[in-house]
């Protein structure tokens with residue numbers, strides 16, 4: 001059998017704004033991998049590289065049955081979560097994006113939506129929604145899932161504090177919430193009211209690990 005050379009493409013990440021061959025003339029170091037906005041599986045994610053192993057061990061510890069990501073953007077991190085759900089088949093994964101035309105569908109800007117959508121077609125554990133995370137239908141869908149499953153809510157959309165403050169009320173003891181851009185875009189004072197009212201605390205030792213790895217992820221667990 002011969003492969004068809006004609007189907008090889010040069011679309012992915014081809015836009016001039018996407019840096020190319022970054023480490024051709026300089027070494028790739030741990031410090032550089034700690035930077036946010038990494039390439040992963042040929043796509044782009046608004047995370048540092050250590051977010052991936054951090055999530056791997058976070059999942060290993062908590063064994064969530066449902067996870068929702070607010071803010072899919074290019075969909076590369078979403079594709080990691082989707083693959084986790086598809087491989088393990090012990091967790092349902094939802095991702096929400098209000099503006100899929102900007103990045104998700106744009107392969108030249110490293111979008112991974114085309115591949116995520118194929119995964120969603122073949123696995124009942126993988127779902128995506130092009131909807132506002134604050135719409136009534138989203139809140140109904142997500143809160144119903146939280147009520148049934150041990151859940152993780154990942155706040156990484158356009159207003160992470162509002163996402164935390166809106167969805168904290170739906171969580172059960174043992175459910176977790178992660179906010180991204182911790183101490184960069186939002187601080188404890190932006191969510192402290194909901195943290196206290198709904199009985200959350202920083203989820204250690206994962207919070208400290210995340211800080212050491214420079215991920216800007218801050219995990220909380222509902223303890224009462």
Ligand SMILES: C[S@@+](CC[C@H](N)C(=O)[O-])C[C@H]1O[C@@H](n2cnc3c(N)ncnc32)[C@H](O)[C@@H]1O
Pocket residue numbers: 044045046047069070071072073074075076077078096097098099103131132133134156157158159
């Ligand atoms: C920081 S990016 C997400 C990064 C992605 N999770 C990653 O790690 O690669 C935030 C995304 O949230 C989307 N967004 C903003 N407000 C939203 C809303 N109300 N509902 C759904 N998505 C929203 C934006 O369009 C943007 O693509």
